[in-house]
Amino acid sequence: MIINHKVSFAAVCLFLLACLPGFSQNVKIDSLKGIVETGAKDTAMVNTLNDLSVLLRRNQDEEEAIETASKALELATSLNFKKGMGYALKNSGLVYYNRGDYLEALDDWTKSLEIFESVPDTLGMANIINNLGTLYFQAGSLPKALDNYLRSLGFAEKAKDTFQMTTVLYGIGAIYGELREYDKSLEYFNQMGRYTENLNNNQLRTYYLMGLGEVYMKKGDYEMSLKYYKEALPLNDDTPEYTHNLTMLGTVEQKIGDIDKSIEYLNLAYESAKENKQQWETVQTLIPLGKLYQDSDFSKAINIYKEAESVSKQMETDKSLVDIYKGMSETYAIHGHFDKAYQYQELYEAEKDSLFNLETDDKIRGLQFDFDLSKKEDEIGLLEKEAEIQEFKERRQKNMLFATGIALFLIVLLAISLYRRYKFTRETNLIIEKEKDRSEKLLLNILPEETAQELKEFGKVKAKRFDSVTVLFTDFVGFTAYAQNLEPEELVSSVDYYFSKFDEIMEKYDVEKIKTIGDAYMCVSGLPEPGENDVFRAVQAAFEIVEFIEASKKTKMTDLTQFDIRIGINTGPIVAGVVGTKKFAYDIWGDTVNVASRMESKSKPGKINISESTYELIKDQYDCEFRGEIDVKNKGMMKMFFVNTKKTDHLS
Template sequence: MYIQKKEIQKKAFQYATKSLELSTKYGFKNYIADANRKLSELNEQAGDTAKAFLYYKDYISYRDSVRNLESVSEMANLRTNFEISQKQTEVDLLNQQKRNQQILVIGVLVALFLLMLLAFGLYRRNNFIRRTNLIIEKEKNRSEHLLRNILPEETAQELMKTGKVQAKRFDEVSVLFTDFEGFTQYSESLSPEELVKSVDFYFSEFDKIIEKHGLEKIKTIGDSYMCAAGVPFPMKDHAINMIYAALEILEFVEEAKKNTLGIGAHFEIRIGINSGPLIAGVVGSKKFAYDIWGDSVNMASRMESCSEGGKINISEHTFQLVKGHFSCKERGEIEVKNKGLVPMYFVENNKDFVSN
């Protein structure tokens, strides 16, 4: 500032000299160089070229020294920065490796967890399948057992295997119908429970009797019981076996009337039997029923309706098959609906005549 005011050079010399002294005292090389440059300019203006040269030389010397220090410092900084960068790279690599290891560990743990979940799910699924299969097997056995109770064994097997049953014709079969006399009057005087209990008492025993003689129960219709001999398998002595079963049924009914058996009613029974060809098969798609059809079946029903209490009424065809084994009483020809006059016979319960 004082240099610019040329009339006050003395002040400029004083401040420049003081600046040089302070800079030299504290070792501020940048300021020493600046002070020498200012003193060189002042001496040049004052016309003292020798001093100006000396100060300028010192200026150059300190300026180069500062520049060298700056270069060294800059190089040192560059090296330091390079080393720091390398160290930082190493640290980053180490941190990345740690992160990768952590990610790997987490991934392994997650995979193990998922595998455990999968294993647990498969275990539960297998248990569920096993329990379901057991339930299915149990229900299948139960269904097959019920089906065998409803249908003949061969027919049940055919139905389970193919889903349907082919109707079959049988040339020699004997069919039996039973009916309780006065059943309608009893049903009006007894409670439903007592009536069902009484019918069940008789029919349960009938089931045992026909099973004993190898016959096939077809169905019950109200108080009527129907069975056949010769289905679903042909039977050589079907008529004879049927007569034996009918005699045993009569005997049971007679014994039931003599004893107090805790039932509400004691019935008189009519029995009718006919022999001949028929068709047998399964009807229905939900509630299966093994049934028989044909004129022989209708005639057996007519034999029952034309029978009398405590009697076994048989047709001509059946009589011809059993006349050498049982004592039979000829009834003559009796009018039958839609059939005209039909010869009939009563089987006599003569144990001495019955062939064993």
């Protein structure tokens, strides 16, 4: 059984301590290995192999855990022991899930579910469907996750398994919390609470109470949040969650305005984190503690932030540095040290950009998972269709053999058969042509036409170097703030509106769109066939984007969010090609791409910022404004120019 928690809901799995390796667990592994080597090849041996696979996974021996689960599956299949087969597939899926191989986990758990359904095993179905819900939750597919959790809850209720029902209710509550539907989240957490009262399990009770505390804090009901966090504290005083509980109590007291109580809780949390060597919790406690001393004690605040910075860097994670550098910049500014404030403001901006890229990568992985899942579903549908066709052919053949014994009806049956075959062939050909056209259109949407033809002909695409292309980046100003405050449907609708228009503009100027990354739009002029007007087409496309954004703001559409935009352009050599064989994607690489991205990040709202290399190509045709040399991360000082107006028309 696996339980998923997003960071906002306490961020650890239930019973994590039970999964930690230890001496007694190693002894049990050795004991089971002895039984495997000497025992009979029967259903009891299948169960032993499955138990051994679970222990090996908990002991982080993942390769051996998968190998053992495979042996259990092989033996169970030879014995036609379906329940053993189902649990073997479940165990191997858990290892793949822990590795982040979600599609492999999905394969194993889907097969496991089919086996449990055929037995039938109600509790096994509840468990696997719950795991599938967690898989979709982790991949960011919240509707599918919720659907699986609700199905799992139905089977758990049918099996009258209170423990399984409790874990599923936690997952449903967490999803509604992520969707900001706090009343529904509380409804499912409260259902969970009614069951935990009878289970006598402090860890489940702890997560129930801390989940409620989190939801009420997000709702702004700090008194209720404080109540539940205080109730949870004595239940987890000997667990890793104790430090987090103290930190949250300090955070809520700070929101209420009781600074002394907040400092007291945060100091206790800091001592607990240090004593238990919890580096992450140490940083999470120091950040709010530093903020409390920003106004009153400059030296103490700075020392606290510097300790947090040191611990964060030891963990080799940049996620906390954003808050640390922001706090240090604010502290220096409050006390008049403006040079230091500016220095840490620069570090804050750099870490924020880095964190945004990490979050974007997570979103891309989630979208890639959905895309790969859709392809798998299409493959399954195709196999089912082929099986239906084969079954039809076999049935028709039997009918023809039977008809040979009846001479009187032979001609009639033959004519009917020929007619059906003609109709079937015609319909099948139409389906094949339709699917072929669909595949062609889909491929051309993903890849340039020349690249798509090469991929179809040779099965792969050679990487190509282009000596001079023009790369263009756009980015919406303040998008992160919009994303936090807007409803998901409104945000997606607005981004789709702008990007759809961008696609039209790129097609008009024969500029190749490469990809979108969150709210960033990336394209290149000069692919796949370079031309003498490439740079001018890119600049004209940029002007039209700016004009479109300004016109959109003037229309004041109430159903769409209005953004400002930054644009950056750079010209130079790149390498282009297709990455992967099954999950292929067309992309470009090179320093030219990185500089184009930096041009965008250093641009201003409504402005087109270009590099020196692009300026040298267009300076005679466009009125450009020299901005001076600007410091660029990892590049040093670079000359930049704003493109203001066009002198002459050089596009044919």
